[in-house]
Amino acid sequence: MDCLLIEVRRACDAEKARVAGRLVRFPKPFRIAMRLVADTLACDRGGRRVFSDLSLSLASGRALVVRGPNGVGKSSLLRVIAGLVQPAAGQLAVEDGLPEHSVGEHCHYFGHQDALKPAMSVLENLTFWTRFVQPAPLPGDRGPVAPEAALEHLGILHTAHLPAAYLSAGQRRRLSLARLMVTLRPIWLLDEPTSALDSASEETLTGLMRDHLAAGGMILAATHQDLDLPDVASLRLERAA
Amino acid sequence: MSGWVWALFLRELRLSVRVGGGALIGVLFFLAVITVIPFGVGPDLNLLALIGPAVLWIGALLATLLGLDRLFQADRDDGSLDLMLMAGRPLELLVLVKCAAHWLGTGLPLVIAAPVLSIFLNLEPLAVGAVTLTLLAGTPALTLIGAIGAALTVSLRRGGLLLAVLVIPFSIPVLIFGVSAAGAVTREPAPFLTPFLFLCALSLIALVVGPVASALALRFSSD
Numbered sequence: 200m201d202c203l204l205i206e207v208r209r210a211c212d213a214e215k216a217r218v219a220g221r222l223v224r225f226p227k228p229f230r231i232a233m234r235l236v237a238d239t240l241a242c243d244r245g246g247r248r249v250f251s252d253l254s255l256s257l258a259s260g261r262a263l264v265v266r267g268p269n270g271v272g273k274s275s276l277l278r279v280i281a282g283l284v285q286p287a288a289g290q291l292a293v294e295d296g297l298p299e300h301s302v303g304e305h306c307h308y309f310g311h312q313d314a315l316k317p318a319m320s321v322l323e324n325l326t327f328w329t330r331f332v333q334p335a336p337l338p339g340d341r342g343p344v345a346p347e348a349a350l351e352h353l354g355i356l357h358t359a360h361l362p363a364a365y366l367s368a369g370q371r372r373r374l375s376l377a378r379l380m381v382t383l384r385p386i387w388l389l390d391e392p393t394s395a396l397d398s399a400s401e402e403t404l405t406g407l408m409r410d411h412l413a414a415g416g417m418i419l420a421a422t423h424q425d426l427d428l429p430d431v432a433s434l435r436l437e438r439a440a
Numbered sequence: 441m442s443g444w445v446w447a448l449f450l451r452e453l454r455l456s457v458r459v460g461g462g463a464l465i466g467v468l469f470f471l472a473v474i475t476v477i478p479f480g481v482g483p484d485l486n487l488l489a490l491i492g493p494a495v496l497w498i499g500a501l502l503a504t505l506l507g508l509d510r511l512f513q514a515d516r517d518d519g520s521l522d523l524m525l526m527a528g529r530p531l532e533l534l535v536l537v538k539c540a541a542h543w544l545g546t547g548l549p550l551v552i553a554a555p556v557l558s559i560f561l562n563l564e565p566l567a568v569g570a571v572t573l574t575l576l577a578g579t580p581a582l583t584l585i586g587a588i589g590a591a592l593t594v595s596l597r598r599g600g601l602l603l604a605v606l607v608i609p610f611s612i613p614v615l616i617f618g619v620s621a622a623g624a625v626t627r628e629p630a631p632f633l634t635p636f637l638f639l640c641a642l643s644l645i646a647l648v649v650g651p652v653a654s655a656l657a658l659r660f661s662s663d
């Protein structure tokens with residue numbers, strides 16, 4: 200048991216409440232009530248306990264920033280929620296979520312890898328994910344964005360017919376980000392979302408995140424940077440002594 | 441439901457025929473193996489005609505194995521596999537569609553190339569037909585069985601050799617029935633239909649077992 204969740208605090212609160220592995224509920228109700236709840240999660244990677252006894256609750260319209268030093272299990276937490284890593288213990292559920300969708304099927308995962316095929320054009324890459332990923336729309340959601348419109352919003356429409364191999368790192372990142380716009384899913388899991396993005400793209404990303412929260416979505420971001428979002432809660436993972 | 445199947449199928453097919461895809465590699469390897477055999481065996485036409493069907497089958501088996509290691513690994517390396525696992529689509533069907541596209545990209549060219557390459561091996565027209573027909577019925581089984589190995593070795597760097605070691609024992613029955621059906625035409629009293637039907641049965645079994653087993657292996661691969 201190397202690591203423990205030792206602190207959960209709300210950034211907007213003046214006082215920093217210290218809670219150890221306790222369920223933290225955010226009181227403000229939202230228009231569309233959906234709630235991601237993790238209860239005493241534990242995760243093992245390579246036979247080593249990465250974190251244990253981690254509980255959290257995230258309601259519609261809320262963002263949670265996961266912080267902590269390298270290797271403390273931020274990415275593992277996101278991958279557990281995405282359903283890509285089986286938790287060693289604990290429960291994970293989406294309350295009032297869509298029926299017949301697993302937790303992972305409520306989520307968009309925006310990780311370190313861009314999931315792009317260099318041999319296919321930018322538009323082919325995006326169109327594939329648009330058609331392939333099953334949407335999990337919130338009731339009363341504004342419809343999904345068309346692939347071309349998403350590319351235009353992110354400023355890479357001029358590369359639409361270029362093979363993805365010719366994109367720069369930042370452009371690849373933006374194309375990967377476009378996936379989140381073309382298929383509606385309520386929970387965004389963002390792992391270092393601002394890496395390789397310039398400041399203009401970072402602002403676009405912040406705008407997208409604001410829109411997503413305003414529409415009743417949820418965001419879990421593992422990042423070292425401060426996100427300019429309203430009412431962000433923060434979860435700090437630290438190494439147990 | 442058909443929308444995503446078609447989208448995935450087109451994507452896989454595109455990737456296999458474009459730069460870095462494996463479609464041409466398999467058939468070129470097949471060509472290389474078959475052209476080398478007459479030089480190694482020598483100009484004994486009767487002997488070549490006798491071993492021809494077996495050589496074509498072994499060549500097709502090796503050429504199929506050559507491209508299989510990238511079936512899931514390419515998607516794992518760039519993170520696509522994670523997204524596919526989260527996409528909410530039945531994984532068994534996903535594997536089946538990928539296998540179908542992979543076979544169309546790499547297996548079918550082998551079947552089409554076989555009659556041409558048969559000329560090198562002095563096969564008579566009837567034997568050429570038999571070899572082509574058995575390859576058409578048998579290569580899907582090789583792809584589907586290979587998919588299990590590809591799914592099991594997906595997380596291993598350079599898992600291609602391990603894949604071959606894992607898959608070859610299970611593809612031996614396909615090889616036996618394929619060769620005995622293809623060779624039956626030249627060896628007069630031997631029946632063609634019995635081994636051919638066994639070959640078809642093996643393909644049908646692989647059609648069921650392959651996707652289910654591969655999906656199971658992929659579910660546990662991401663850890």
